[in-house]
Amino acid sequence: MKTLDALVEKALSRRTFLAGAGAVAATTALVGCSNDNSPTMTTTPPAYTDADVLNFALNLEYLEAQFYLYAATGNGLAGTDTAAPSGYTGTFTEGTVTKGSAAAVPGLTSAQQEILNEIAFEEQSHVQFLRTALGSAAVPMPSIDLSFFGPLAVAATITTAPTGTGSFNPFSSFDYFLVGAFIFEDVGVTAYSGAAPLISAAGVKAGYLTAAAGILAVEAYHAGYVRTSLTGRAITAGSASAYPYLGAANLVEALRATLTVGNSAAPSTTGSVETLLTLPTSVSTPSAIVAASAANAVGFARTVNQVHHIVYGSATVGVKSGGFFPDGTNSIFATTTA
Numbered sequence: 344m345k346t347l348d349a350l351v352e353k354a355l356s357r358r359t360f361l362a363g364a365g366a367v368a369a370t371t372a373l374v375g376c377s378n379d380n381s382p383t384m385t386t387t388p389p390a391y392t393d394a395d396v397l398n399f400a401l402n403l404e405y406l407e408a409q410f411y412l413y414a415a416t417g418n419g420l421a422g423t424d425t426a427a428p429s430g431y432t433g434t435f436t437e438g439t440v441t442k443g444s445a446a447a448v449p450g451l452t453s454a455q456q457e458i459l460n461e462i463a464f465e466e467q468s469h470v471q472f473l474r475t476a477l478g479s480a481a482v483p484m485p486s487i488d489l490s491f492f493g494p495l496a497v498a499a500t501i502t503t504a505p506t507g508t509g510s511f512n513p514f515s516s517f518d519y520f521l522v523g524a525f526i527f528e529d530v531g532v533t534a535y536s537g538a539a540p541l542i543s544a545a546g547v548k549a550g551y552l553t554a555a556a557g558i559l560a561v562e563a564y565h566a567g568y569v570r571t572s573l574t575g576r577a578i579t580a581g582s583a584s585a586y587p588y589l590g591a592a593n594l595v596e597a598l599r600a601t602l603t604v605g606n607s608a609a610p611s612t613t614g615s616v617e618t619l620l621t622l623p624t625s626v627s628t629p630s631a632i633v634a635a636s637a638a639n640a641v642g643f644a645r646t647v648n649q650v651h652h653i654v655y656g657s658a659t660v661g662v663k664s665g666g667f668f669p670d671g672t673n674s675i676f677a678t679t680t681a
Contacts, residue, residue: 389675393546394480396538397473399647400555402672403534404469405484406654407527409440411463413489414513414520415456417447420484424470430479435673437483443490444512448520455517462524462565469558476554482673491667492523495656499598501591511591518588521573525592528566529617529634530599530653535559536644563642567633574620574632583622593619602658603649616643647676655679 409419419440426437448459474481496502496511501522504510513523535555542552577586584590596617618634635642645653652658656666662679664671671677 391541391675393543393549393551394477395675396541396546397477397551397555398480398482399538399672399674399676400535400558401470401473401477401481402485402668402674403531403650403654404466404473404558406487406667407531408463408466408470409487410445410489410513410523410527411459411466413442413445414448414523415459415463419445420467420470424467424474425484427483428474428477428479428481431481431483432479433482435482435485438486438670438673441486441488441490441669443488443493444514445489446514448514448517451517458568459520462568465561465565469561472554472558476551485668485673486670488667488669491656492526495526495595495598495666496591498656499591499594501594518576521569521576522588522591522595524565524569525573526595528562528569529596530645530650531562532559532566532634533643533645534647534650535562536642537646537649539644541647570620570632570634574622577620577622583620589620596620599653602652602656603645618643647674648680651676651679 405420405425408424412419419442427433427435448455451459490506492513493502493505493510497505502509502511511519511522513519535558539552539555539559542555546552573586573589573592577583577589580586596619600617618631621631633640651672652662654667654672655662655664657679660679663677
């Protein structure tokens with residue numbers, strides 16, 4: 344069987360991933376492309392400002408807003424929410440969105456449509472809120488690839504087809520949408536928790552930490568809704584095995600852990616902390632509907648480096664782009680480190 348790395352190398356010239364790929368083991372890291380094809384090495388994290396921390400968050404909000412807006416309405420962010428703001432003097436340029444199969448999710452009940460609309464509106468508001476807070480320092484939207492769900496699902500062994508018939512498409516039904524949303528939500532919550540300590544004392548005094556905490560709370564509500572929906576629908580189906588989408592979400596968690604194995608912010612053999620979705624077996628046995636430490640019910644955190652490994656789909660050090668961000672994030676943290 345060809346390795347996933349080799350398949351990605353072959354696909355780079357076509358700007359697509361994994362054409363004709365078969366199933367791969369969940370322990371195989373899905374590797375995105377590096378802008379300079381430099382050898383793997385340990386890189387030194389850059390010096391940063393509070394604006395850099397907020398812009399890291401803004402990159403993630405661009406991705407989430409595009410995903411939810413397309414799922415809810417069939418359209419993405421307005422140009423006024425993605426372009427460089429007036430007075431911007433940075434070096435990053437506005438990217439484009441590769442839609443793939445992105446479209447309004449069909450067959451929704453009125454309640455499901457309402458929740459998609461609400462989450463989409465809130466993610467759009469997060470983009471606008473951060474851009475307003477950053478003013479002329481806000482980075483424009485980087486290029487985003489919403490077709491990456493297919494290759495990601497192959498890497499997680501959810502499916503063997505990266506595109507076309509049999510591929511994973513989160514815009515095809517509400518159940519598939521929940522798995523797609525699950526890919527983002529736990530990462531978003533833990534990213535805000537991990538980035539919060541990077542804010543300076545001056546930034547805390549200026550209200551940046553309070554703002555980040557407020558966004559984290561809403562992202563946690565979203566994550567709780569997604570995790571509860573997946574487990575609740577499995578309970579309604581009678582068991583976890585009767586509702587395969589819960590198992591698919593757990594395969595995503597397993598892949599996320601492998602993508603961060605070996606970097607300095609995570610244990611060398613386990614990667615980032617994950618909480619698998621499990622169903623209660625009795626009234627006295629807790630389930631894992633909420634992603635939190637079983638010891639003290641405190642939520643987990645991921646570093647900016649771990650987040651980039653996940654959204655790029657790469658466990659490799661020194662990677663600058665790939666996955667959902669084909670040209671990298673518009674961030675000084677964009678290159679993955681040890």
